Each structure stands twice: as C-alpha cells, then as structure tokens.
Amino acid sequence: MSSADFASAWLLVVLCAVSGAYCLRQVRRSGGAAAGETVMAFGMALMAVPLGDRDGWQALVLGAVFSGAALHAVWLLRGGVHHAHHLVGSLAMAYMALTTAAGYGHGGGLPLVTGLLLLYYAGYVLLGGARLVAAGGGCAQRTYPVAPAESAESAESAESAELTRACRLAMGMGMLAMLLTM
Template identity: 80%
Template sequence: MSSADSASAWLLVVLCAASGAYCLRQVRRSGGAAAGEAVMAFGMALMAVPLGDRGGWQALLLAAVFCGAALHAVWLLRAGVHHAHHLVGSLAMAWMALTAAAGYGHGGGPSLVTGLLLLYFAGYVLLGGTRLVAAAGPAQGAYPPAPTELTRACRLAMGMGMLAMLMMM
C-alpha cells in the first residue's frame, strides 16, 4: 500500500469514527436509527483501517456484526420504509466483509453485487449532496422538517465513505 493510499485510508477511518461519535450523541434524541448509524459508522471505520490483509476470522467477525445491524434495520422498517437505507448499508458492509474473508476483491473488477451497490451509493451521495445544498440555501422551507444540516452532512460523509470502500474492492 502506498503512502497516499494509507493516508486516504486513515482519513476515511477518522471521518467514519467522527460520524459514529456524532451518531452516538444523537441516540437519546432519535432512538434506534441513530444507534444503527453509529454501529455502521464505527464498523466502517474498523473496515477502513489499513492493516494489510485481514485474517479471515476478523472479516467474519465484522460480517457477523453487520448481519446483526441488518437485523436491526429490518426491525426499524416497522417505522417506515425510509429506514431501508440502513438495511442496504448493513448488507453492503456484510458483503464487503465476506468478500474480504473469502479473499475476493482487489482485482478482476467489481462483481455484479458490488456494481449495484456502487450505483446505489453514488445515487445516495448525489441526492444527499443536493439536499444538503438546498437545506443551506434560501429555500429552507421547501422540505418537511428534516434532520439538521450537521446530521445531513454526517449521512453524506458516511455515504461517501461507503462509496470509497466499494470502489476499493
């Protein structure tokens, strides 16, 4: 791994850990959704740590954590379909951990599943970026009451982190 790749990976670790810390602060106010986002952010930070080749057991442990997060996301779906993103994110992280455990990735191009996840998160980042810009602009009343701009920025950062991790596969 080159020093530029290592620096990028560590920046992604810091970004995801900071997002996780912010989400933990929001747990009391928002309930289960922020807890799921915190688990995802800290898990993304762990997966982004540049440790070279991870052992299979570490990747399987991360996959188990993300499968648990996916079950939590399924539980959150009771409150509405807007929680489906948590499910997609959890399953994407489990996918990346399982492919790391199996030794796939880093060569041969993306699989169909990875390609679909790349498309989903690219769209999520673009949509999240436009919403963040619109919320900061003069037409603040255009959306129904939504999370603060900092929460939107946190979600956007996590989406960009997920996109970066998928592109590195």
C-alpha cells in the same frame, strides 16, 4: 500500499469515526433512534483501517456484526420504508466483510453486486449533497420575522438537521470509496 493510499485510508477512518461520534451523541438525545447509524459509522471506521490483509476470522466477526445490523434494519422497516437505506448499508458492509473473509480481498466480490451498490451509493451521495446544499440555501434566505424564543429553537433544530445530513453524506461517501477499492 502506497503512502497516498495509506493516508487516504486513514482519512476515511477519521471521517467515519467522527460521524460515529456524532451519531452516538444523537443516540443519547433521540433515545436510541440513531443507533443503527452509530454502529454503521464505527464499523466502517474499523473496516477502513489499513491493516493489510485481514485474517479470515476478523472479516467473519465484522460480517456477523453487519449481518446483525441488517436484521435490526429489517426490524426497523416496520416503522416505514425510509429505513431501507439502513438495510442496504448493513448488507453492503456484510458483503464487503464476507468477500474479504472468502479470500477475495481487493478486486474481489461479485461484479454485478458491487456495480449495483456503486450505483446506489453514487446516487445517494449526489442526492444527499444536493439536499444539503438546498437546505443551506433555504435557511439563508429566510426574511420573515420570528419571535426570539422560536428563532433560537428553530436555529438549533435546523443546525442539527444539517449536521445529520452532513453525517449521512460523509458515511455515503465512505461507502462509495470502500466499494471503489473492492
């Protein structure tokens, strides 16, 4: 592994760990609603650690964790289709872990599955980035008067929503980067 690959792998670890810490903070505030994102972010950070070749058992453990996260996402689908992204993410992480366990390592996996996941996450990142930029522009153009208490509350809520979007975008970019290295 070159020094540039090593540095970018550690940057991905830090990005995912920071996203996980933010999601963990949101779990406390929301009563557990962001638990799936927290597991995904910390799991992605763990998978991105540049350890060289992983033993089969490490990849199997990660595969089992993400398979459990996929089952949790299936359970969340009862609340609406908007939870389907968690299912796709959990299944993608389980797929990457299990291809590593099967000995495929880098350059492995099924090309069709990897290609479909790359298309999904490329679209997700582009759409998420566009939404984040649009949300930032919408807040700056606000010109109508607002009561002081309402403005402080809405500003905090808008900031939290933008941070959540940024966190999701960072994790989407992390998934895209990990899929590109397969």
